Structures are given as structure tokens and as C-alpha cells.
Amino acid sequence: MTIRVGINGYGTIGKRVADAVRAQPDMEVLGVAKTRPNFEAERAVAEGYPLYAAVEERVDQFAEAGIDLAGEVEELVDAADVVVDACPSGIGAENKSMYEAHDTPALYQGGEDADLVDVSFNARSNFSDAEGADHVRVVSCNTTGLSRLLAPLREEYGVEKVRATLVRRGGDPAQSSRGPINDTLPDPVTIPSHHGPDVNTIFPDLDIDTLGMKVPATLTHTHSVNVELASDADTEGVRELLEAESRLFVVPERLAIDGSGKLKEFALDAGRPRGDVWENAIWGESITVEGNDLYLFQAIHQESDVVPENVDAIRAVTGAADRAESTATTDESMGVGFDI
Numbered sequence: 001m002t003i004r005v006g007i008n009g010y011g012t013i014g015k016r017v018a019d020a021v022r023a024q025p026d027m028e029v030l031g032v033a034k035t036r037p038n039f040e041a042e043r044a045v046a047e048g049y050p051l052y053a054a055v056e057e058r059v060d061q062f063a064e065a066g067i068d069l070a071g072e073v074e075e076l077v078d079a080a081d082v083v084v085d086a087c088p089s090g091i092g093a094e095n096k097s098m099y100e101a102h103d104t105p106a107l108y109q110g111g112e113d114a115d116l117v118d119v120s121f122n123a124r125s126n127f128s129d130a131e132g133a134d135h136v137r138v139v140s141c142n143t144t145g146l147s148r149l150l151a152p153l154r155e156e157y158g159v160e161k162v163r164a165t166l167v168r169r170g171g172d173p174a175q176s177s178r179g180p181i182n183d184t185l186p187d188p189v190t191i192p193s194h195h196g197p198d199v200n201t202i203f204p205d206l207d208i209d210t211l212g213m214k215v216p217a218t219l220t221h222t223h224s225v226n227v228e229l230a231s232d233a234d235t236e237g238v239r240e241l242l243e244a245e246s247r248l249f250v251v252p253e254r255l256a257i258d259g260s261g262k263l264k265e266f267a268l269d270a271g272r273p274r275g276d277v278w279e280n281a282i283w284g285e286s287i288t289v290e291g292n293d294l295y296l297f298q299a300i301h302q303e304s305d306v307v308p309e310n311v312d313a314i315r316a317v318t319g320a321a322d323r324a325e326s327t328a329t330t331d332e333s334m335g336v337g338f339d340i
């Protein structure tokens with residue numbers, strides 16, 4: 001059976017999810033919905049995605065821009081087996097009643113509140129919780145990055161406590177109105193930040209404190225992580241454990257990737273679409289175990305790490321595959337994992 005997927009919201013996340021869905025052997029992009037004509041709407045049509053108007057009153061704007069529409073968003077939602085809502089934060093909540101009215105299971109993104117949905121999702125950590133669910137939230141880029149890292153550590157060693165400082169990019173490259181442009185902000189200045197509680201939507205019993213910052217950068221977030229492990233570990237053992245995970249890229253020293261700039265350049269050189277880095281990029285040299293404390297730095301490409309997770313969540317809600325089969329298919333079809 002081919003899973004017919006509608007994508008509502010065709011921006012940073014939506015366009016990447018569309019391309020990833022199209023790459024799957026068991027999925028089809030039924031169409032994408034946009035609120036207004038712009039370069040992304042024109043690209044969607046050029047890519048061959050049927051384009052639907054997300055707002056009825058704006059249908060004329062597409063005609064004026066010379067863009068052919070396949071219809072309006074409700075038609076897309078009605079015909080789809082699953083909708084991926086990739087609208088700006090809070091709009092997903094407004095759209096929920098539309099998905100319910102058409103009895104179409106929906107995935108939401110990390111900008112929505114956890115209590116909007118039945119399950120918050122990370123493929124590595126809790127795939128089976130989303131099986132058959134109607135409303136699932138693929139957690140944020142930061143929560144995805146922390147969950148992927150913590151899942152194998154919890155399984156192998158047990159985790160007593162996590163302390164992480166999230167140095168967050170001020171905005172995505174295309175977000176011309178975001179900042180700061182010359183500042184370093186404790187953000188939020190209160191401690192802990194909301195990120196730890198968000199990780200608790202994946203691991204409810206985890207003891208985690210997070211601190212947030214915002215800096216004038218657009219390429220990635222960078223996490224400084226300390227994990228207090230519950231049993232004996234050494235640096236080499238942790239490194240091997242992390243290297244075995246398909247969505248963790250332990251950056252070898254020999255590549256001389258000293259930061260997010262070279263990481264993105266490496267991804268572009270490797271032929272990644274849009275220079276995307278779907279994996280957590282963990283600096284190999286930073287992995288250090290002192291006593292029971294593990295320390296490391298990881299970069300999280302905020303625009304793309306949630307993309308394979310959305311693909312897996314589609315299979316979870318439709319019951320199309322279990323975790324192992326789904327993640328293997330997703331990774332193979334997208335090309336997750338650098339060939340080094």
C-alpha cells in the first residue's frame with residue numbers, strides 16, 4: 001500500500017519533509033498547501049507537487065501570480081491518509097479541528113504544545129507509542145537531538161542526571177527578521193529552560209536540567225552536554241556506542257571540522273540537499289568520560305534533523321512498519337549517514 005501524504009505548510013520544514021516523503025518507496029506526496037504565492041510556492045509547482053491553497057480568501061492571489069492550484073487544503077486533507085502539519089508554531093493547533101473533521105491522522109511539529117497531541121514522538125526513543133495514534137507531535141530540533149543521544153546511553157549505562165546548555169542559533173538563514181545580530185543572550189534567562197521539560201515528553205522519568213542561550217548564528221544549534229551515567233563507562237566505549245547509531249554522526253578528528261560552518265560545507269560537498277545534516281553531529285574529540293560524567297559537544301541542524309523523524313512518524317501512525325524497518329527504510333531512501 002502506498003501511503004498518501006498531504007503536507008500543510010510548505011516552509012523550512014514542510015519542503016524538506018515533502019522531498020523526504022517523495023524519496024520513500026511506500027509513500028506518495030499527494031500535495032502541499034501554502035498560504036500565499038512566493039518563491040517556495042513556485043518551487044513546489046516546479047517540483048511537481050500539486051499545490052493547494054491553505055486559505056480560501058487567498059485563492060485569487062495564486063491566480064494573479066500565475067500559479068495553478070490543484071484545489072483547497074480541505075480537499076487535500078480529506079484525500080490524504082496522513083497530514084503533516086508544518087505550519088508556524090500555534091497554527092497547527094488551529095488546524096487540528098480540520099484534521100479531525102476529515103478523520104485524517106495528523107503530525108504536528110515541535111512548535112506546538114505537547115498537550116495538543118496524544119503522543120510526542122522521537123523515532124529512536126518511543127516509536128511504538130505513536131502506533132495508531134491520531135495526533136502526534138514530532139518534537140523540536142533540540143529535543144530530537146537530545147533524545148537521540150540519550151536513548152542509547154539510557155539503554156547501555158542508565159542515566160542519573162543530564163545537564164545541557166543549548167547555544168541556539170538566532171534564526172534560520174532565511175529568517176531575515178530574527179536576531180540577535182550582535183549579542184549573546186541568556187534565553188530564557190530563567191533556569192531551567194523549557195527544553196528539559198520537553199525532553200520529558202519523550203522520557204518522563206529522566207532527570208534533566210537545560211540552560212538556553214541565543215547567539216548571532218544561523219547554521220546550527222550547539223549543545224554542551226554533561227550526562228551523569230548510572231554505571232561504569234569509559235570514553236572509548238561511549239564513542240563506539242554512539243558511532244553505532246545511524247542518526248548520530250561522530251565527527252572524526254581527521255576531517256578537521258571545527259564548527260558549524262565547516263560542517264555545513266562538508267554536507268554540501270557530500271551532495272546533501274540544501275546542505276542538510278539530518279544527524280546529530282557529535283565532535284569525536286569532545287566525547288570524554290571522567291568518573292561517571294560524560295561530556296560532549298554536538299551540533300544540531302535545526303532545519304533538517306526532524307525530517308527523518310517525520311517520515312518515521314508517518315509509518316508509526318499508519319501502522320505501516322515497526323521502528324527497525326521504518327528507520328532503516330527512511331535512512332536508506334534519504335541517504336542518512338555520511339559515507340566516510
Ligand code: NAD
Pocket residue numbers: 008009010011012013014033034035036040054055086087088089090091109110111112139140141172302303306
Ligand atoms: P516556516 O515559517 O519556515 O514555514 C511555515 C510555512 O507555513 C510557511 O510557508 C507559511 O507561509 C505557512 N503557513 C502559515 N500559516 C499557514 C496556514 N494557516 N496553513 C498552511 N500554511 C501556513 O516555519 P518552519 O521553520 O518550517 O516551522 C514549522 C514548524 O516546525 C514550527 O512548529 C516550528 O517550531 C517547527 N520546527 C522548526 C524548526 C526550524 O528550525 N525551522 C526546527 C524544528 C521544528
